Amino acid sequence: MLSQFKELRRIVNRIDVDNSNLATLKISLLGDSSTQFLSVALKGVALERGFKLDLFEADYNQIERQVEDPNSDLYSFNANYTIVFFSTHKLLQKYNLLADEQRNNLADESINYIQMMCKTIPGKIILFNYPEIEDTVFGSYANKVTTSFTYQVRKLNFNLMNICLQNSNLFICDTASLQNKFGRNWMFDGSKYVNTEMVLSIDSLPFISSRLMDIICAAEGKFKKCIIIDLDNTIWGGIVGDDGWEKVQIGHNLGIGKAFTEFQHWIKKLKQRGIIIAVCSKNDEDKAKEPFIKNPEMVLTLDDIAVFIANWENKADNIQVIKNILNISYDSMVFIDDNPFERNIVRENIPDITVPELPEDPGDYLEYLYSLNLFETVSFSSLDNDRTKQYKVEAERVVFQKKFTKESDFLKSLDMVSTVSGFDSYNIPRVAQLSQRSNQFNLRTIRYSETEIAAIENNDNYKTLAFTLSDKFGENGLICIVILRTISNETIFVDSWIMSCRVLKRGMEIFALNTIADYAIKNGYNHIIGEYIPTQKNGIVANLYIDLGFKKINNSIPPQFELDLNGFIPKESYIKSHFI
Amino acid sequence: MEEKKIIEELQNIFRDVFDNNDIFINSNTVAEDIEEWDSLSHIQLIFEVEKIFHVKFTSREMLSWDNIGEMAETIRNKMNRL
Numbered sequence: 320m321l322s323q324f325k326e327l328r329r330i331v332n333r334i335d336v337d338n339s340n341l342a343t344l345k346i347s348l349l350g351d352s353s354t355q356f357l358s359v360a361l362k363g364v365a366l367e368r369g370f371k372l373d374l375f376e377a378d379y380n381q382i383e384r385q386v387e388d389p390n391s392d393l394y395s396f397n398a399n400y401t402i403v404f405f406s407t408h409k410l411l412q413k414y415n416l417l418a419d420e421q422r423n424n425l426a427d428e429s430i431n432y433i434q435m436m437c438k439t440i441p442g443k444i445i446l447f448n449y450p451e452i453e454d455t456v457f458g459s460y461a462n463k464v465t466t467s468f469t470y471q472v473r474k475l476n477f478n479l480m481n482i483c484l485q486n487s488n489l490f491i492c493d494t495a496s497l498q499n500k501f502g503r504n505w506m507f508d509g510s511k512y513v514n515t516e517m518v519l520s521i522d523s524l525p526f527i528s529s530r531l532m533d534i535i536c537a538a539e540g541k542f543k544k545c546i547i548i549d550l551d552n553t554i555w556g557g558i559v560g561d562d563g564w565e566k567v568q569i570g571h572n573l574g575i576g577k578a579f580t581e582f583q584h585w586i587k588k589l590k591q592r593g594i595i596i597a598v599c600s601k602n603d604e605d606k607a608k609e610p611f612i613k614n615p616e617m618v619l620t621l622d623d624i625a626v627f628i629a630n631w632e633n634k635a636d637n638i639q640v641i642k643n644i645l646n647i648s649y650d651s652m653v654f655i656d657d658n659p660f661e662r663n664i665v666r667e668n669i670p671d672i673t674v675p676e677l678p679e680d681p682g683d684y685l686e687y688l689y690s691l692n693l694f695e696t697v698s699f700s701s702l703d704n705d706r707t708k709q710y711k712v713e714a715e716r717v718v719f720q721k722k723f724t725k726e727s728d729f730l731k732s733l734d735m736v737s738t739v740s741g742f743d744s745y746n747i748p749r750v751a752q753l754s755q756r757s758n759q760f761n762l763r764t765i766r767y768s769e770t771e772i773a774a775i776e777n778n779d780n781y782k783t784l785a786f787t788l789s790d791k792f793g794e795n796g797l798i799c800i801v802i803l804r805t806i807s808n809e810t811i812f813v814d815s816w817i818m819s820c821r822v823l824k825r826g827m828e829i830f831a832l833n834t835i836a837d838y839a840i841k842n843g844y845n846h847i848i849g850e851y852i853p854t855q856k857n858g859i860v861a862n863l864y865i866d867l868g869f870k871k872i873n874n875s876i877p878p879q880f881e882l883d884l885n886g887f888i889p890k891e892s893y894i895k896s897h898f899i
Numbered sequence: 900m901e902e903k904k905i906i907e908e909l910q911n912i913f914r915d916v917f918d919n920n921d922i923f924i925n926s927n928t929v930a931e932d933i934e935e936w937d938s939l940s941h942i943q944l945i946f947e948v949e950k951i952f953h954v955k956f957t958s959r960e961m962l963s964w965d966n967i968g969e970m971a972e973t974i975r976n977k978m979n980r981l
Contacts, residue, residue: 325947329918355939511942513958521946 320676321525324356327363341371344535347393348374349382350404353516357404360524364532379516380409386436399442400535402492405429406519407449408507409473414468422466426475430482438487442755445490445534448476448499450498450506475773487769490538490697492530497523500690533695540758540766543673543694544647546589547638549656550600550607550629554586555579556681556843560602564609570616578681580843583618585685590623593703595710597626597641599654600660604629625710634661635668644717645710646820648758648856653693657681699754702796712793713821719792730826730893733790737827738897742776742783742800749797750785753817757858760818762849762863767815780805781814782838786831788822790892798822799831804840806848811839813849823859830892832867840884847882848872900978902926905952905971912947916940926968927978 322330328889342364348358358376365372375396377385382403385393393401414425437444449472453461461467476495483489500505501523508520519527536542551558556568556575568576569583590596596619600607607629611621621627626644628637634656642649649671656662657677666674678687716733723729742750758764767775775781787800799822802815813835817828839847849864851857864880865871872879910924917935930936936944948970949955954977964970 325916325943332918356942510956510958510961511945514961515938515942517942521943823932 321529322363322367322523324521327360327367327525327528327599330363330366331359338366338371341366341369341753342373342539343373343401344605345373345396345398346375346535346537347396347398347401348376348404348569349393349401350377350383350406351380351382351409352404352406352518353379354404356517356521356524357519357527360528361402361531362546364525364528365535368532368536370532370535370539375388382710386439389439390837397441400445400538401440401442402445402447403436403440403804404447404532406447406518407452408512410449410472411452411454411468414471416435419466422468424470425471426478430478431821433479433489434482434486437482437489443488443490445531446479447492448495448882450495450502450503471846481701490534492527492534494527494530497526497530497835500558503524511692514880530692530695530745533692534697537695538755538766540755540764542651542696542756543594543653544651544756545595545597545641545645546653546655546693547597547599547641548586549658549661550598550602552657552681553655553677554583555610555617558608560606564606564613567610567614569610569614569618572616573778575681576616578684580616580618582681582684585688587618587623589694591706592694592699593706595645595647595707596623597645598624599634599637599641600629601631601634602629604851622711623707625707626714633664635665638665638669638672638782644714644761646823698755700752702749705796709793709795709821716790716792727893733792733825733893735788735790735825735894736897737789737894738787740785740898742772742785746797747772747787750752750800753797753800753819757817757819758854759820760823761854761857762813762816762860764854764857765815775802782811784831784834784838786827786834788825788827794821795822799827801831801835803835809844810846810848811844813847816849826892826894828863829890830894830896833889833892834896836882836884836887836889840887845884847884848879849882850875850879852877900975902968902971902975904969905974908951909948909967909971912944912951916943916947924967926966926971928967929965947973954978 346353351358354376358374362374375392375398377393382405385391410429414422417425420869433446434851451469451472454468457467461469479491483491506520506523507518511517511520548554556573556579557566559567568574569579570576572636586596608621610617610629611619626641628641630637638654642652649669653673653675654662654665655675655677662674662676665672669738673693675688675691679683720729723732740746747769751767752770754765754767776783782803783802785797788795788798798819800815801813804812804814806812816831835847840853849869851861851864853861869880869882872881906924910922913922913924913933914920917933917940919935922933930941931949944955945961952974954974956973960973964973
């Protein structure tokens with residue numbers, strides 16, 4: 320449930336609450352209409368999500384002024400994120416003044432201007448797309464007239480998607496989709512607009528601010544990684560324990576099965592996108608699995624499920640088990656259950672997890688879940704589809720480990736091999752994604768975009784290391800990145816050291832250090848300096864450098880550690896290397 | 900609804916929007932009387948008033964009031980028409 324505008328305003332104006340421990344984000348907001356209420360709503364939603372905004376809001380209708388003048392406030396403020404809001408309303412006013420032939424170029428000119436902005440504005444740009452205004456000057460025939468406003472706006476929105484592909488720093492905030500969902504009359508209030516130049520209704524501001532913060536939070540590493548689903552009356556109609564695997568409602572023949580089939584397709588798409596699917600059901604495990612194995616109408620298969628828990632225990636306890644297996648935080652999970660009682664128990668016991676208040680009618684599930692926009696992201700690679708498989712393989716390793724009493728015997732028997740390479744066009748998306756997603760094994764939590772990673776790879780002051788890991792069970796893919804920076808002839812600095820949580824306790828840290836030390840010694844360096852920047856989530860690496868034999872540098876804030884490479888002896892890691 | 904009740908309800912809305920329980924209004928109150936009442940909060944007030952009284956003001960009406968009494972009269976007329 321989103322807070323109303325007046326709640327958000329109250330949150331922003333609170334003087335009694337201490338926000339000094341919240342992370343600060345520098346944001347610029349440029350608009351060609353009145354943005355004052357939007358900035359209040361945005362600040363409020365940011366505070367609700369744990370961020371304090373240091374906001375530069377340009378004066379009314381100053382987009383061109385700010386963007387085209389290199390000495391403007393926009394450039395000196397130098398925000399991490401610049402929100403640019405060209406309104407459809409102002410675009411229509413511009414269109415109205417154009418002669419007929421000129422109207423043909425409206426979309427192209429807008430695109431050209433936006434492309435120019437992508438090259439000059441620093442940081443990430445979040446651009447609103449254009450909710451349609453159907454002026455009905457041509458009726459539906461507008462679809463057949465290239466100079467109609469409808470034709471130009473649709474062309475513009477379509478081409479915006481294309482330029483996003485070319486500009487990795489450009490992100491679209493899809494207000495056009497919001498208007499589709501909630502309606503034009505919801506988004507635009509004519510009488511208030513006439514008096515205030517506000518083209519967005521007050522009712523729409525919390526939703527628009529929420530979509531903006533969804534993007535910003537994703538870029539800051541706060542996003543959903545896992546969806547936990549109940550089974551009975553959630554992904555099929557009826558109760559499998561009573562009805563049997565043949566009679567649960569799915570598919571187009573039985574009862575309301577259609578609703579559940581379509582819901583399963585949505586979950587399947589999430590899995591293909593890299594979201595981990597887990598099952599948490601109150602059932603006997605063998606009965607719960609039967610439809611997956613035997614019912615031909617099922618869309619989801621057991622291969623789609625990374626962790627399958629069906630028993631009669633408390634769901635909050637089961638979710639804790641899921642969390643421990645997957646090694647992700649509760650705030651990156653979504654829990655879907657048709658039973659309000661179960662939902663409340665989970666909400667009360669696990670406040671950080673997101674529990675949508677599913678509507679009573681399964682026919683309404685999807686549109687409701689769509690409206691929550693749960694799975695915003697700022698990266699996607701075709702390798703994401705393998706994520707579930709990798710978590711399943713991990714579950715197998717956990718079972719295998721139980722056979723060994725000595726950890727070193729277990730590690731030796733895994734036959735681990737790591738491929739070490741630099742960053743290249745193949746792995747750059749995954750490298751950037753790792754820097755954006757990883758919160759726990761992350762020494763300095765610096766988030767890099769693909770463009771920034773490519774620049775580092777080409778910069779001679781840096782040495783880049785990308786590590787994959789495979790073992791007798793399978794591939795883990797790229798699981799560790801190290802970025803080293805030359806400080807002097809004798810010293811290199813560890814700018815970034817990030818490891819995926821999937822491979823903790825395998826000896827990868829030792830292997831990585833050995834690789835770093837080997838590179839350093841071969842290139843004439845005799846000191847390595849590492850730094851630990853504490854966050855709420857990276858406590859596990861607070862003592863990493865000490866454990867690896869570094870010495871803490873006195874009075875360093877944030878804490879820095881130094882390793883003297885004279886007399887360095889690599890420790891055993893049980894991982895064999897393979898260099899590319 | 901009679902004027903007195905409308906103004907009582909408006910006072911609640913003012914206190915809510917301005918986050919200040921020490922605000923007192925009557926039919927003669929004007930914008931200058933209340934420190935926090937500017938063009939921005941004016942729109943917010945109108946938005947809340949529309950929601951609470953289930954009415955919708957036209958763009959002209961929003962510009963037309965000289966004091967609270969006139970706002971209350973517009974509200975009363977709209978509510979009588981419902």
